[in-house]
Amino acid sequence: MSLAFKNIFHGYGGLEVLKDVSFKTEPGRITVLLGPSGCGKSTLLKLAAGFEKPVMGSVCFNESPVTGPGVERGMMFQTPVLFDWLTVAGNVAFGLRQAGVRGKEQQDRVNRFMALTGLADFKDYYPGALSGGMQQRAALARLLVMEPQCLLMDEPFSGLDAQLRPKMQELVLSVWRDLRPTVLFVTHDVEEALVLGHRILVFSKRPGHIVKDIERALEKKDPLDQLTDPGFGKEKKNILEILRDL
Numbered sequence: 001m002s003l004a005f006k007n008i009f010h011g012y013g014g015l016e017v018l019k020d021v022s023f024k025t026e027p028g029r030i031t032v033l034l035g036p037s038g039c040g041k042s043t044l045l046k047l048a049a050g051f052e053k054p055v056m057g058s059v060c061f062n063e064s065p066v067t068g069p070g071v072e073r074g075m076m077f078q079t080p081v082l083f084d085w086l087t088v089a090g091n092v093a094f095g096l097r098q099a100g101v102r103g104k105e106q107q108d109r110v111n112r113f114m115a116l117t118g119l120a121d122f123k124d125y126y127p128g129a130l131s132g133g134m135q136q137r138a139a140l141a142r143l144l145v146m147e148p149q150c151l152l153m154d155e156p157f158s159g160l161d162a163q164l165r166p167k168m169q170e171l172v173l174s175v176w177r178d179l180r181p182t183v184l185f186v187t188h189d190v191e192e193a194l195v196l197g198h199r200i201l202v203f204s205k206r207p208g209h210i211v212k213d214i215e216r217a218l219e220k221k222d223p224l225d226q227l228t229d230p231g232f233g234k235e236k237k238n239i240l241e242i243l244r245d246l
């Protein structure tokens, strides 16, 4: 269940985006990619998802080269990707139907992941009737129902209100406690990186490369408890200093 990036160089036309990036995620842990806008964080997720191939270097999942998208690596975007014409339950069931999972098994899996993401009472709602946070819950349920081993999360909460974000972060932590997926989470928010990350990789400005690899405790408290922890401010300051000096 681990992703390995080896000597990745990538760019678009004449734009150099990633420069010699190598790291391997720990199985069943949350690795956060943190860095300034445009340094290539989302590009790394696209390479992991198999949407693009690196110009140089390799991406492997469980020791096998990534050659294209696969259900074992599920991606979540900043804007929830939902079908407006299907109910929440219909959206969550969509991938299962495509995969030929039907009947009671489909129903059980949809119900399980709607409950896990706090959507049990919203199954007959259409996405347009949901708040942004609920839409992201539905997007997460839709991803989780396919039982991916690895979650690729590209700033999924950056469009949400500040008071909603700790709730969504708690959701990620509770999903992680239940299912222990390997998570690669992109953010440019230092607090979010600290709240979620078991490991934080800090990237330079473009062309992005890793400037700091920070290991953190495995046990994760509730986001609000973490934010008010006396040591939290010091860790945040250390990272902000790294980002300031880039």
Ligand SMILES: Nc1ncnc2c1ncn2[C@@H]1O[C@H](COP(=O)(O)OP(=O)(O)OP(=O)(O)O)[C@@H](O)[C@H]1O
Pocket (backbone or CB within 6 Å): 012, 015, 017, 035, 036, 037, 038, 039, 040, 041, 042, 043, 044, 188
């Ligand atoms: N398909 C593409 N074609 C051309 N340029 C691209 C493409 N995708 C990304 N870029 C450029 O590559 C650079 C890195 O983009 P990327 O989205 O990976 O950065 P990021 O670190 O995730 O930034 P942000 O935090 O702002 O989302 C940016 O300058 C972006 O404009």
